[in-house]
Amino acid sequence: MAFRKIDLTPALRPLLLPSETLLFVQDAVGLYEGRYKAPNFQNGSAYLTTHRVCFVNNDEPRKYSLALELKDVERFELYNGFLKSSPKITLYLRPSNPSLLNSRDRSTSRSPTYSPVPTPPRSSTPLQSAVLNRQWICPICTFPNPFPSNFGPLAPIPPCLTCGVKPNRSVLDAIVNPPAPAKPPNGVSDDSILQAGIQRSKNACPRCTFENDQALRNCEMCGEVLSSDTVEDPLVTGTSLSRGESPAPTYLGNVLAGEQIDCVKLSFRGGGEKPFHEKLKGAMVQRKWLLEQAPTVPTITAGAANLTLDARESDAAPRAPAPTERIVGVRGLERQNLALRMNNQRAIAGAFEDLEALMSRAKEIIALAENFATQLADNPSLANSDAKEALSQSATLLALRPTDFAVTKDQISSSSSLSLYHAELARSIADFLADDRRSILKKEGGAITLVDLWAVYNRARGIELISPGDLESAAKLFDKLQLPVRLRQFKSGLLVVQERNRTDEKVAKSVLAWLEELSDVEARDTAAAGKWGKSVLAKDAAEKFGWSIAVAIEELEMVEERGELVRDTSFEGVRWWKSPWYTSE
């Protein structure tokens, strides 16, 4: 199966794997399967990462988003476009699924009882893979023609490639609904059970009658598809269903799921094919996906190699030598701790030796830093709070690393307008804000001023900083892109980014509830003074809700605007009271 459905982030970008990085984004891309346009995949963005090519539909991203693993791509070609035909990049897939039946079966349902057949040797070429596909035999010249991928009850029947004569429709129908599994006619063969057993095991080809090995799905001699009882039923039902609902001449829905596609085309209607091609070339050379399977960089001292750097990992899979395992109790724990600490020491010493080492070990060091940070937070024995703060801050700084949040201008094709860059930036910011690990919005009480966001976001990026102007332009696109955050302008002109579901009503409600709560306390203390409740300053609200002062003032004024608060301006500042005049309709 070439394409896989992918998960999207809240901001509707492809969810990247841990080690995956984004290389390039291009909008206005359409998708072709083989030679035909894929109906629901004609207007979207193509994301090139180190591991995959992802397609995200613009209109219904959740429904029509796919990814193609680069490791399945054998080679690719650039087509520059001609007249009205847009430039395209063709990705030729590795023939990982030799048999039609196999891929068909996967397309309908992954039946657990069906054991996959071994894949053919890697050396198979696209030509071979084409042979493996379904064919129809010309009744005139007996040339095995490739089966038209758009075959349906309404589709025109292509003529034979050799003699040019159109076949009878029944010829093609016979391929779609193959005859009963090939067995010699009963009348001819001996009826003995033994014979039948041999027939079964021999797997004879329906066309040339060569008796293939049972494991094969295609005839060794003529390449004809060998039918198999086990997969026939799902195949037939699957095809009839999909045929029924999409008789379109261009394309059939289930083809997407991997049926006999040997190539996929990306059509670049808005240009950008050249940089995409370049980046793709780079990605295919680097083969980052191979790194995942590769063994991790060996630890610096061989002696500690059996201890992983990450404490959590070592907990999960204790591979400590046998003698230590046997020591139980406090001593065992102590020893384990000691070993871990020594290992950490070594890791840090090694990592900071030179820049190369640091880069290769960056991940582990960051994990360590995060570990330290949490340990510091838990550790009450650390008396010097200043040092603690400094340490944890530096640790969190390290932990705030640029990952998939960093969209840079060079990832966006220059041909498309700046707005694509801003859209991608907006998506990345939305992801950044939605990231649970950071929970930035939560820390900021659900709203963050654009200025603060700019600082935090740029700090997270570390490098490739963005300009305030870019941030503003990106933030203005939040609504258009239907992201989970939105930009809000207060009366004073202050721009704030907040969660989409955070409405004024909710804020007003929480503020009033808080005031109510305060006055309850007050009333119990001094019954007489409780007539008007208690008033607050913007500072108090900022403290209570985690807002910045500017946001607090704006939010309070927003509630005032709704008539639920009244202000009291005096020399000590503006105090806010629950409005006795407010009546909710």
Place this chain on the structure above:
Amino acid sequence: MLLSSSRSEIPDFTMTDPKDKAGLPAYYPEFYTFPPFYTRQPNAASWSSQLSQWRSFILAYCRAHKLWRLNLVDAMETDLFYNKSINRKLPLPTIREIVDDLVKSSNAEWLSSEKSIAYIYWRTPEDFASQIYLWIDETGQKGTVLTLLELTEGDNTTQQEWYGMDQAMLVKCLNVLVKRGQAQVFSVGDDKGVKVW
């Protein structure tokens, strides 16, 4: 609920005597101790409530104190606009805004265009005119000439609402009667007289 006690613009006269818990006469609105009451609310809905509270309070206060004209700058320092217990003072522009609103509903009148002194009509001139006519009728003084001073300072009128009324205001009220054709105002030297029939 909170508005009910002082919603009517002309509260009952009997309300002046009893004192509430806070030691204030009853015509003081309960908002008198509410600090935001002394800040002009930017919210339109809140302001309109606040405004109507202030309007009725000013009228009630002037009535209780028999104030006919209000010098805004002086009044700022009185209990009317200055609550010393919570240390809040209604700022002058806001006072002016409220009086402006009173003028609009002809409950007040600026003495000059500087808007520093205003007549406060806690009854409209028409009301006063009717009251004066009724009193003259009841006391059988129709057809006799009364000086204005007799009306506002005389021994017979001490119990009347218009007792102590500013002369200029009284002329305005009597002019209502003149317009109705029930009275005639004429000058006798410096004094003015009125004849009602």
